[in-house]
Amino acid sequence: MDINQVLIEYDQMFGKYSLQEIENFLTVKIKEAYEQKEYFAAVTLLNEIMGFCRDTGQKEKGIGYCEQVIQLMKELQLEKTVEYATTLLNVANAYRAFGRLEQSMKNYQYVEKIYTNQLPFGSFHYASLYNNWSLLYQEMGDFRGAEKMLQKALQVVDQYPEAIIEQATTRTNLAVTLLRISCEENDKSEEESQQIYNRAMDYLRQALDRYEKDGGQNFHYSAALSAMGDALYMKENYRESVQYYNKAMKELERHVGKTDAYRRIEQNYKDACKKSEELLNRKQFHNNMERCKAFYEQYGKNSIREQFPEYENRIAVGLVGQGSDCFGFDDVISGDHDYEIGFCMWLCKEDYEKIGNELRQAYEKLVLEHESEFYDSSNEEYQRKRKVSDSRRKGVFSIDVFYEQILGIPLDFECLKENGWKLSKEQWKQIPEQNLAVAVNGTVFRDDLGIFTAIREKIKAYYPESVWMLKLADQIHQFSQNGQYNYARMMARNDFVTAQICVAQAMKHAMSIAYILSKTYAPYYKWMRKGLEYLPVLSELGSVLDEIAVMENQASAWKGRVYHSYERNCLDSIVVSFEKIAALILSELNQQKIVNGTELFLDEYCKEIVVKAADRKEELIERIIQLEWSQFDKVKNEDGRADCQDDWNTFSLMRKSQYLAWTKELLNSYCSDLMEADRKGWNLIMEKYARMMESTSAERYAKIKDHLPERSKERIAIQEEIIKIQVEWMEAFAKKYPNMAKNARSIHSHEDTLFNTSYETYLRGELGTYSRETLILYGRFIVSVKQQGENLAYIIMNHTAKLYGYKSVEDAENKLT
Numbered sequence: 001m002d003i004n005q006v007l008i009e010y011d012q013m014f015g016k017y018s019l020q021e022i023e024n025f026l027t028v029k030i031k032e033a034y035e036q037k038e039y040f041a042a043v044t045l046l047n048e049i050m051g052f053c054r055d056t057g058q059k060e061k062g063i064g065y066c067e068q069v070i071q072l073m074k075e076l077q078l079e080k081t082v083e084y085a086t087t088l089l090n091v092a093n094a095y096r097a098f099g100r101l102e103q104s105m106k107n108y109q110y111v112e113k114i115y116t117n118q119l120p121f122g123s124f125h126y127a128s129l130y131n132n133w134s135l136l137y138q139e140m141g142d143f144r145g146a147e148k149m150l151q152k153a154l155q156v157v158d159q160y161p162e163a164i165i166e167q168a169t170t171r172t173n174l175a176v177t178l179l180r181i182s183c184e185e186n187d188k189s190e191e192e193s194q195q196i197y198n199r200a201m202d203y204l205r206q207a208l209d210r211y212e213k214d215g216g217q218n219f220h221y222s223a224a225l226s227a228m229g230d231a232l233y234m235k236e237n238y239r240e241s242v243q244y245y246n247k248a249m250k251e252l253e254r255h256v257g258k259t260d261a262y263r264r265i266e267q268n269y270k271d272a273c274k275k276s277e278e279l280l281n282r283k284q285f286h287n288n289m290e291r292c293k294a295f296y297e298q299y300g301k302n303s304i305r306e307q308f309p310e311y312e313n314r315i316a317v318g319l320v321g322q323g324s325d326c327f328g329f330d331d332v333i334s335g336d337h338d339y340e341i342g343f344c345m346w347l348c349k350e351d352y353e354k355i356g357n358e359l360r361q362a363y364e365k366l367v368l369e370h371e372s373e374f375y376d377s378s379n380e381e382y383q384r385k386r387k388v389s390d391s392r393r394k395g396v397f398s399i400d401v402f403y404e405q406i407l408g409i410p411l412d413f414e415c416l417k418e419n420g421w422k423l424s425k426e427q428w429k430q431i432p433e434q435n436l437a438v439a440v441n442g443t444v445f446r447d448d449l450g451i452f453t454a455i456r457e458k459i460k461a462y463y464p465e466s467v468w469m470l471k472l473a474d475q476i477h478q479f480s481q482n483g484q485y486n487y488a489r490m491m492a493r494n495d496f497v498t499a500q501i502c503v504a505q506a507m508k509h510a511m512s513i514a515y516i517l518s519k520t521y522a523p524y525y526k527w528m529r530k531g532l533e534y535l536p537v538l539s540e541l542g543s544v545l546d547e548i549a550v551m552e553n554q555a556s557a558w559k560g561r562v563y564h565s566y567e568r569n570c571l572d573s574i575v576v577s578f579e580k581i582a583a584l585i586l587s588e589l590n591q592q593k594i595v596n597g598t599e600l601f602l603d604e605y606c607k608e609i610v611v612k613a614a615d616r617k618e619e620l621i622e623r624i625i626q627l628e629w630s631q632f633d634k635v636k637n638e639d640g641r642a643d644c645q646d647d648w649n650t651f652s653l654m655r656k657s658q659y660l661a662w663t664k665e666l667l668n669s670y671c672s673d674l675m676e677a678d679r680k681g682w683n684l685i686m687e688k689y690a691r692m693m694e695s696t697s698a699e700r701y702a703k704i705k706d707h708l709p710e711r712s713k714e715r716i717a718i719q720e721e722i723i724k725i726q727v728e729w730m731e732a733f734a735k736k737y738p739n740m741a742k743n744a745r746s747i748h749s750h751e752d753t754l755f756n757t758s759y760e761t762y763l764r765g766e767l768g769t770y771s772r773e774t775l776i777l778y779g780r781f782i783v784s785v786k787q788q789g790e791n792l793a794y795i796i797m798n799h800t801a802k803l804y805g806y807k808s809v810e811d812a813e814n815k816l817t
Contacts, residue, residue, distance in 0.1 A: 001041045003040075003041040003044055003045075004817070006041070006045070014256075019056055019257055023056075026045060027049070029045050030046060030049065039072060039075075040076075043069060043072060043073060043076075043083075046065055046068060047069065047087055047090050050065045050066055050090055050091065050094050053094070054097045054098070056259055057260045059098045059099075063094070063095075063098060063100075065094075066095065070087075080114060081118070082114065084114065085110075085115055085118070085125075088110060088111050088114075089111045089132060092104045092107035092108045092132065092133075093135075096132070096136045096139060104136050112129060127153045127156040127170065131170055131173055133149045134153070135173065138176070143180045144181065147174065151174070153173075154167075154170050157170050164210045164214055165210070167206075167210055168220070168224065169207070169223075171207035171224075172207040174203050175200040175204040178196050178203070179200045179227070179230060179231055179234065182196040183234060197234070197235075200231060202536075204228050204231060205534070208224050208228065216251075225248035226244070226245065226265050229241040229243075229244035229248060230268070233268065233275075236275070238272045238273075238275040239276045241272045242269060242273055242276055245266075245268050245272055249265050287328060288325035288341075289319055289443060291341060292343050292394075293319070293445060295343065295370065296445055300343060300366065303362060303366050308355060308362075314347070314449050315345050315347060315351075315446075316345070316444065316447035316451070316452040317346075317444070318442060318444035319343050319442045319445075320438075320442035320443070321344065321393050321441070321442065326441045326442035327527055329527050329530045341371045342363075342394035342395065343394060344393075344395065345397070346402055346452045347396070347398055348449065348451060349398050349400055349413075352398035356398065359396045360396040363396060364395070399451055400413045403455060406435060409431055416455075421454050421458045422458055425467060434521075434522065434523055436521040437521035437524075439456065440456055440460040441523075444456070462519045463519075465622075468519070472513065472517070472609055473605075475509050475512040476603065478505065478506075479509035479513060480582075480603035480606075482503075482505040482509065483502065483505075483506025484578055484600075486498075487502040487503060487506065488563065491557075491572065492558055492561070494555070494558075496553060507545050507549070508525060511528045511529065513538070514585075515531070515535065517538060517585075517589070518536050520535060529542065529545065540584060541581060541584060541585075544577055544581055545581075548574055548578075554571075554575075557569060582601075582602050589605065595609065617664055617667065620668065620671060621660065623671060624655075624659060624674060625659070627671070627678065628651075628674065628684075628685060629648065629651060629652070630678075631674070631677070631684060633645060634683055634686070635683065635689060636686070653800070653803045653804070654800065656799070658796050658799075660799045661796050663777075665777060666777045669771070669777050687708060687769050688766050689765065690705075690707075691765040692757055692764070692765035695749045695761045696753065696757055696761065715775065718775065719767045719768065719775070721779075722767060722778065722782050723764055726792060726793065727747060727759070729791045730793045732791060732793070733791060733797060737794075737809055737813045739812075739816035740809060740812055740813050745758055745759040747759045748760050749761045749764070794809060
């Protein structure tokens with residue numbers, strides 16, 4: 001029995017077959033494994049069906065399979081092995097799900113004992129153990145015990161950058177645990193409970209960010225979505241919790257159907273809907289965004305439909321722009337100015353010219369008629385706010401003028417549209433960061449036409465890599481100069497005024513670094529500290545900055561002290577705090593692989609970051625892949641569009657694997673080829689496939705060959721020499737790594753058919769598209785690899801393996817057996 005093929009078939013059944021059909025498949029395969037005496041395959045399949053029964057709530061069957069797999073492994077004399085412990089871990093999980101908590105605990109303890117004897121701490125096995133063990137503690141109501149286990153798990157998974165799903169799952173479990181602690185431990189003060197809640201929200205945001213970076217395809221994504229719904233519900237943010245519950249239900253149903261877990265989330269969803277409706281009916285809003293959206297839903301939507309029916313699906317509506325309410329930061333103090341009810345409507349230029357004034361008049365009339373329903377009319381501020389025409393933040397706008405005003409630079413919208421709404425590098429550098437934050441804040445309620453949102457999403461995608469790196473270097477330099485260097489010098493001179501300026505500047509630049517590393521635009525300075533709480537990384541800077549803000553003058557720490565630039569005055573609490581901040585920032589810089597160092601004086605890294613900004617290979621590779629994808633999308637096939645033309649993930653991964661091996665000089669040359677082809681309206685990808693047809697479909701090739709650029713005999717001879725070397729490399733790779741090779745193309749052109757293109761033919765087609773300059777550089781690259789005694793096929797396949805989540809080619813080869 002080919003167990004790997006069985007597991008592939010099993011994975012592919014979800015979403016295509018009923019749960020009963022999937023279960024039948026597993027039971028048949030288990031029976032076959034026993035009949036064929038493939039007992040190790042039977043162990044694997046029993047583990048799968050245990051998990052299936054657990055996820056689908058089949059208690060009696062699940063317990064039966066638990067007992068069966070334990071008995072089988074004992075008969076195979078596998079007790080005390082890591083494999084036995086891993087199976088026992090699955091059994092413990094099943095027992096926990098089925099309510100057998102005492103048996104579950106004993107199994108977890110035994111698994112830890114085996115791992116301790118067999119594995120070093122830090123092995124990835126521990127992460128799964130502690131994550132699942134924490135769930136048992138939760139079931140038992142011991143949330144502090146659960147938190148302890150999850151911190152252990154997090155300590156392990158964060159050592160593995162490729163373990164993005166495990167990192168997300170651990171953070172979700174930790175957040176759920178902290179939420180329970182924040183609301184169930186009665187001995188906590190309100191402030192302590194809020195701090196625990198904030199930690200939970202930080203972990204949830206980090207978890208969702210990791211799941212979404214992975215494409216949101218993992219089954220456990222639904223648990224994070226549901227947990228975020230719970231967290232928002234706890235704070236009576238019912239409207240937003242409804243959205244998370246709804247998405248969680250869709251994800252769960254897609255993977256395992258409407259299980260008990262689905263029904264629990266569904267009940268939460270219904271409760272949140274009911275609470276949201278009650279809140280709306282009472283007109284009790286947490287912030288002005290809720291108030292304004294309720295106003296639009298209740299009155300604005302119908303007004304547009306009734307008065308401007310032909311434009312209803314052309315008017316984008318939302319609340320975006322200046323003001324604390326657009327950031328969600330508004331509070332009681334915010335109500336003293338520019339806090340009126342309303343929303344924004346954005347029209348394309350031609351529509352604005354036709355109905356802009358009429359729509360504005362209808363909008364202002366609507367506000368005057370209904371605003372009293374959304375405010376306390378007895379408030380003295382109420383009458384002053386009624387002059388809606390004074391406000392320039394809400395109302396009717398043309399899209400082009402709105403973005404020009406918000407961003408603060410002139411925009412050529414026709415050029416911008418032709419460029420896919422992408423800003424140029426120079427424009428990115430011109431626009432103040434706080435303006436970019438304003439452009440992407442708030443909420444868009446409706447945008448059928450999609451123009452307003454398309455521009456917004458391009459801006460939201462953040463700075464180009466090189467601009468981002470340069471901004472990061474600048475802010476690190478400013479922080480280091482003010483907080484780590486000049487502050488101490490000023491204190492040593494008794495210049496306390498300038499020292500305080502240094503403190504304030506360093507605090508601001510520290511926050512800027514947190515925003516940059518979170519790839520989030522920093523708002524206007526008065527909201528930077530508030531926004532820090534919502535960042536996925538370095539939000540913990542906030543508590544250190546709060547401490548600095550209330551510290552007394554540190555003059556006493558400098559009395560009688562001789563200043564030395566290479567010494568840190570640890571008697572000065574502000575100096576110590578800035579060192580804490582530097583350590584946190586350096587840890588994140590290392591985590592994101594921007595630098596690799598231990599020196600806490602951060603200015604030391606600025607030059608390195610600037611060099612990377614000017615010479616970042618990854619950015620060039622992404623540019624090439626985007627250019628290729630754009631051309632690949634336009635390839636016309638006689639038999640219609642190919643499935644692979646809609647598979648961006650595989651395309652980008654395979655191309656990236658190849659280009660990671662190339663030199664930067666070669667990448668630059670090929671990138672120029674692609675851009676030049678675009679300029680001329682020529683499609684290099686279509687040319688590549690056309691050249692392949694010489695081997696795969698000779699008759700078709702004969703009809704089109706005269707339309708392809710002619711290649712000289714000398715050039716073809718050079719190509720063939722390169723191909724010969726690379727085919728030999730691939731043959732050697734396939735011999736050493738057969739499991740990896742069988743998932744790749746066949747090697748030789750004599751194996752070509754209409755439906756199968758070999759590695760040799762594909763390479764011949766690709767080389768045929770290179771410019772003379774690129775081919776020469778590629779030839780030199782191949783010779784260099786050969787002279788170094790390396791195998792390019794191995795290098796590329798190693799990149800492929802890592803991008804698919806394996807540690808190496810060797811790791812993939814072993815796991816694909």
